[in-house]
Amino acid sequence: xxxxxxxxxxxxxxxxxxxxxxxxxxxxxxxxxxxxxxxxxxxxxxxxxxxxxxxxxxxxxxxxxxxxxxxxxxxxxxxxxxxxxxxxxxxxxxxxxxxxxxxxxxxxxxxxxxxxxxxxxxxxxxxxxxxxxxxxxxxxxxxxxxxxxxxxxxxxxxxxxxxxxxxxxxxxxxxxxxxxxxxxxxxxxxxxxxxxxxxxxxxxxxxxxxxxxxxxxxxxxxxxxxxxxxxxxxxxxxxxxxxxxxxxxxxxxxxxxxxxxxxxxxxxxxxxxxxxxxxxxxxxxxxxxxxxxxxxxxxxxxxxxxxxxxxxxxxxxxxxxxxxxxxxxxx
Amino acid sequence: xxxxxxxxxxxxxxxxxxxxxxxxxxxxxxxxxxxxxxxxxxxxxxxxxxxxxxxxxxxxxxxxxxxxxxxxxxxxxxxxxxxxxxxxxxxxxxxxxxxxxxxxxxxxxxxxxxxxxxxxxxxxxxxxxxxxxxxxxxxxxxxxxxxxxxxxxxxxxxxxxxxxxxxxxxxxxxxxxxxxxxxxxxxxxxxxxxxxxxxxxxxxxxxxxxxxxxxxxxxxxxxxxxxxxxxxxxxxxxxxxxxxxxxxxxxxxxxxxxxxxxxxxxxxxxxxxxxxxxxxxxxxxxxxxxxxxxxxxxxxxxxxxxxxxxxxxxxxxxxxxxxxxxxxxxx
Numbered sequence: 001x002x003x004x005x006x007x008x009x010x011x012x013x014x015x016x017x018x019x020x021x022x023x024x025x026x027x028x029x030x031x032x033x034x035x036x037x038x039x040x041x042x043x044x045x046x047x048x049x050x051x052x053x054x055x056x057x058x059x060x061x062x063x064x065x066x067x068x069x070x071x072x073x074x075x076x077x078x079x080x081x082x083x084x085x086x087x088x089x090x091x092x093x094x095x096x097x098x099x100x101x102x103x104x105x106x107x108x109x110x111x112x113x114x115x116x117x118x119x120x121x122x123x124x125x126x127x128x129x130x131x132x133x134x135x136x137x138x139x140x141x142x143x144x145x146x147x148x149x150x151x152x153x154x155x156x157x158x159x160x161x162x163x164x165x166x167x168x169x170x171x172x173x174x175x176x177x178x179x180x181x182x183x184x185x186x187x188x189x190x191x192x193x194x195x196x197x198x199x200x201x202x203x204x205x206x207x208x209x210x211x212x213x214x215x216x217x218x219x220x221x222x223x224x225x226x227x228x229x230x231x232x233x234x235x236x237x238x239x240x241x242x243x244x245x246x247x248x249x250x251x252x253x254x255x256x257x258x259x260x261x262x263x264x265x266x267x268x269x270x271x272x273x274x275x276x277x278x279x280x281x282x283x284x285x286x287x288x289x290x291x292x293x294x295x296x297x298x299x300x301x302x303x304x305x306x307x308x309x310x311x312x313x314x315x316x317x318x319x320x321x322x323x324x325x326x327x328x329x330x331x
Numbered sequence: 332x333x334x335x336x337x338x339x340x341x342x343x344x345x346x347x348x349x350x351x352x353x354x355x356x357x358x359x360x361x362x363x364x365x366x367x368x369x370x371x372x373x374x375x376x377x378x379x380x381x382x383x384x385x386x387x388x389x390x391x392x393x394x395x396x397x398x399x400x401x402x403x404x405x406x407x408x409x410x411x412x413x414x415x416x417x418x419x420x421x422x423x424x425x426x427x428x429x430x431x432x433x434x435x436x437x438x439x440x441x442x443x444x445x446x447x448x449x450x451x452x453x454x455x456x457x458x459x460x461x462x463x464x465x466x467x468x469x470x471x472x473x474x475x476x477x478x479x480x481x482x483x484x485x486x487x488x489x490x491x492x493x494x495x496x497x498x499x500x501x502x503x504x505x506x507x508x509x510x511x512x513x514x515x516x517x518x519x520x521x522x523x524x525x526x527x528x529x530x531x532x533x534x535x536x537x538x539x540x541x542x543x544x545x546x547x548x549x550x551x552x553x554x555x556x557x558x559x560x561x562x563x564x565x566x567x568x569x570x571x572x573x574x575x576x577x578x579x580x581x582x583x584x585x586x587x588x589x590x591x592x593x594x595x596x597x598x599x600x601x602x603x604x605x606x607x608x609x610x611x612x613x614x615x616x617x618x619x620x621x622x623x624x625x626x627x628x629x630x631x632x633x634x635x636x637x638x639x640x641x642x643x644x645x646x647x648x649x650x651x652x653x654x655x656x657x658x659x660x661x662x
Contacts, residue, residue: 072436072606072607073434073435073436073603073606074405074406074434074435074436075405075406075435075436075437075438075606076435076436076437076603076606076607078607078608103404103405104404104405104406104407104435105403105404105405105406105407105438105439106406106407106437106438106439106600107406107436107437108436108437108602108607110607110608112608133568133569133573135565145625145628146622146625146628146629147628148625148626148627148628148629149622149625149626149627149628150625151621151625153618153621153622159565161561161564161565161568163568163572174561174564174565176557176558176561180555222555223554223555223556223558223559224511224553224554224555224556224558224559225554225555226507227507227554227555227559227562228554228555228558230492230505230507230631231558231562233492233505233631234466234490234492234505236618237464237492237494237615237618238464238602240614241494241604241611241614241615241618242464242602242604242607242608242611243607243608244607244608244609244610244611244614247614247617247618249618249621269437269600271439271569271573272404272407273572273573275403275404275406275407276403276407276409276439276441276573276574276575277409277441277443277573277574277575278575279575280572280573280575283571283572283575283578284568284572286578287484287567287568287572287578287580290482290484290580291477291480291484294476294477294479294480294481294482295479295480296479296480297476297477297478297479297480298477298479300561300564
């Protein structure tokens with residue numbers, strides 16, 4: 001059965017509201033589900049809804065939370081998400097971040113007592129939509145050990161960069177985690193009783209493993225070894241330590257009902273290219289073209305963009321089994 | 332023969348001055364050579380001096396350049412290095428960057444018509460020394476192709492992050508390039524007529540190669556595949572496109588006398604942790620400890636720190652052959 005994106009958002013909103021989220025909390029999350037389905041990132045679309053509902057029910061997310069914004073300096077905005085969803089807190093902070101970056105040339109927004117913010121690239125893209133470079137960081141419960149160690153210290157800690165195209169959109173969007181693969185890939189194999197390829201994870205003793213269950217009890221391997229760990233550590237410094245959030249090491253899991261609010265954080269930086277040199281848009285267009293002219297090379301985010309064009313015209317397919325599992329009905 | 336670090340710096344200064352650099356241009360470069368030798372990074376120490384001298388002589392670097400600073404916004408500082416060395420331009424910009432970040436909470440310094448800035452981590456560390464987070468980006472002539480392509484679009488484009496320890500120093504410093512190994516490693520093998528391991532480089536047709544010469548004509552592989560390319564692309568956006576520098580694709584090489592000034596760029600971001608949340612220093616100390624307590628795991632930059640303690644006490648060893656090759660004498 002085909003659903004329009006409007007139907008996806010409306011349904012997500014209704015489900016979140018029924019699970020106890022206020023309109024202010026549920027609205028931004030429902031829009032994020034729409035955006036994920038639009039871009040073909042179904043794991044963060046309607047499939048995520050049961051987790052949101054579980055977390056509203058068990059108290060990991062406070063559905064009545066009211067995020068609070070302060071601006072201690074002209075270029076520093078801090079939002080306390082108050083154990084609510086990340087999205088409404090981000091929606092509160094982004095307009096002020098954009099205004100500050102235009103005025104000052106650059107600004108940073110940090111969020112604490114926050115939660116999984118879904119697809120990081122979408123937040124970066126919002127900043128690019130305002131004509132600014134968006135550089136975003138978010139952390140997650142620990143799953144990556146330092147190279148040589150066996151105790152996870154950082155999460156799969158992604159960063160995202162969205163680069164404005166000078167026409168109200170992003171020329172390209174980088175959105176990548178610090179690990180070789182997403183943890184959900186290992187989780188999926190564990191559920192299916194399948195092995196994982198070598199190079200994805202280590203067991204609890206820090207040894208390479210192809211056993212998905214052992215990998216979940218151990219740690220995810222960083223992409224590019226020590227360099228991937230370096231990227232994840234940068235993200236930890238900005239999204240957790242700078243923001244004043246719970247460290248990845250002690251944050252409660254993003255899945256399951258145990259441990260109370262994760263209280264993780266985000267850091268979003270916006271930079272106004274016009275503050276530094278003329279001609280930014282032309283330089284970005286030429287850089288992007290140097291990649292796209294090469295056969296088999298593609299711009300970061302190209303797959304999401306292609307899915308977006310398709311689903312905006314055609315909607316998304318939801319089969320009856322999936323709808324039943326999600327306990328969804330059209331309207 | 333042992334040299335003190337004072338002797339290293341004095342000798343480097345004399346050599347640069349004799350090659351035509353003004354005191355203002357030579358001083359900061361000589362100090363960077365001292366800092367590289369101090370940290371055991373000899374490739375950027377006295378060994379680099381002949382390249383600096385060659386570039387002063389052939390006109391890749393203007394030894395009389397006078398960098399110029401503008402501050403278009405409260406948090407945006409732009410320095411035109413005027414085809415001189417990068418170091419004096421950075422020395423001009425850093426105090427203003429630090430002042431702006433303290434005032435505004437965050438600030439960005441970009442440099443254009445610049446040059447190879449040596450060890451990026453040292454610049455980040457200067458920012459951390461002022462109690463701010465230093466996040467630095469510099470780009471280089473193109474050597475990495477996009478995944479799936481065969482024409483280099485970005486350089487080995489490193490980034491560095493230095494995190495203040497609350498006592499006037501850095502708790503740790505990340506400094507890493509986007510490629511699996513430094514290009515100099517392939518150059519070294521090519522000179523020695525030795526093969527390179529698979530996974531370091533591609534030939535000009537985009538195929539894996541163990542032939543060092545073929546690798547130099549092709550491209551360096553990014554660390555972690557598409558994720559390493561993403562990191563290098565982020566650096567390109569900030570250090571080149573934002574700064575208004577020559578793109579990596581068209582910048583002249585950092586070695587050899589051909590092509591005129593490279594005119595590359597840098598972007599340094601400074602963030603005041605005190606603008607966001609209390610307790611940053613404690614959170615960083617705990618994060619660092621979670622790494623150092625693990626046997627065989629180490630903090631980024633630990634090797635440089637160990638070398639620093641050693642050479643500050645003992646000086647550095649320069650054998651006669653090396654001194655002859657560098658045409659150096661001890662005063």
